Amino acid sequence: MIHVHNLTKRYGATTVVDGLTFTVAPGRVTGFLGPNGAGKSTTMRMILGLTSPTSGTATINGRRYRTLPAPLREVGALLDPEAAHPGRTARAHLLWQARGAGLPRRRVDEVLELVGLAAVAHQRIGSFSLGMRQRLGIASALLGDPAVLLFDEPVNGLDPEGIRWFRGLLSQLAAEGRTVLVSSHLMHEIQTVADHVIxxxxxxxxxxxxxxxxxxRYTGGIRVVASDTTPLTAALVSAGAEVRSADGALLVSGLEAAHVGEIALRCGIALRELTPQHTSLEEVFMELTAAATPHRSGSIPASERSQA
Structure with a gap:
């Protein structure tokens, strides 16, 4: 488990992380989202003891990272795929980490096989593509078979097969009861794999x-067509929903579709339609961060569009 409490980081007059408190629980994939400059990477670095907080705490299983007796066996992380000497081979890079952590040599071969780099284990990292370096970083994170894992933009550079493989890996790690925190700008990827979002x-x-x-909370609501809308509206409002009329139907927000159906059944009201109005994670993200995005793009002036 990762626990962050009132975590703050300032650089001079600039506050990069401002009083963050959250918990990343085991057994699920937690997506960590925010615009560029939101403080995601700084927060992950503070969790791993690479950056000292101005105030507040970040602990892993109740301890600061620097006090963990066997950190590689407890925590795995991929923050920067470039953080490997280009002159080393993939196997040599993992081997020195394994030796430092007291891990057997066979574990190096296991993770190289797992991430699909066994065939290029003796090639120098400098010849690797970005996707291959990402795979090597994932192998490094998994090396100690840790219960806590952090990944910062892990699918950048991966091809479609690699992205699909990594999705399955995240689901497997969470199913094994591990704590998994994943930062990404790719909303579709987070929507596909995450059980929880911060x-x-x-x-x-x-x-x-x-x-x-x-x-x-953030969908466009649920479209409901019912045989008798007046008592159903009253029952839904009583259950905490917001209800408004639209084109002969009810638009219900604040409740899940299953709950709406159960309320209608208890009221003895027949439903002719019960359709969630889906909103993508990207749309929700844009709504949540609208006031917290420092760099917003403009539109092309009409005069330039007409010349295109």
């Missing part, structure tokens, strides 16, 4: 909830 902007917490809660 969203920050300008170093502050904007959202900390399950994907199901996020969907219920």
């Amino acid at each position: 969203v920050i902007g300008r170093g502050r917490l904007l959202a900390d909830m399950s994907m199901a809660e996020l969907a219920a």
